[in-house]
Amino acid sequence: MWILGNEGGKVASRLPEHYHFLKVENLIQGAQWNKEVIKSLFSNSGVVNILKIPIGITRRSDRWYWMHFAIGAYTVNSGYILAVKIEKGTNFAKNNGGESSTNQHRAGLWKFIWGLHVKHKIKYFL
Known part of the structure; x- marks a missing residue:
């Protein structure tokens, strides 16, 4: 669930494991939030x-929202930017450069990439 004001757009919940596919529409009754249900879950x-x-007047179906891009849609570029931020945040790319396949920290990943059954020119982009 994407909630402004909560870290990472997530909200702490007391949801049982089988509730992981709960949709926002399950939290609405009529044209209002179902406060009792919300209070029991979060x-x-x-x-x-x-x-x-606010709940809109028109009822639209739930939709996925990619919180790492302003318009909410996933793009390859937004995924790449997030991956770079994660890499830099975990100090894998300390020199702001790339990583070689001789880096022992990621040896398993590189072995997997070079073992893929795709054209070699594709592997260079991975």
Whole structure:
């Protein structure tokens, strides 16, 4: 669930494991939030942030939102930018450069890439 005001857009919940496919539409009754259901499933701060979200007059189907790109749609470029940020944040690319296949830290990954059954020119882009 994407919630403004919560770290990573996620909300702490008390959801049982089998509820991982709960949709926002399950939290709405009529044209209002179903406060009792929301209070039973989410933390106090999550409830406050969820109830701040206005519900539109027109009923639209739920849709996926990619929180790492302003328009909410996933693009290869936005995925790449996120991957670079993660790499730099974990200090794998300390010199702001690439990584060679001789790097022992990722030896298994490189072995997998070079073992793929694709054209060699494709492997250079991975």
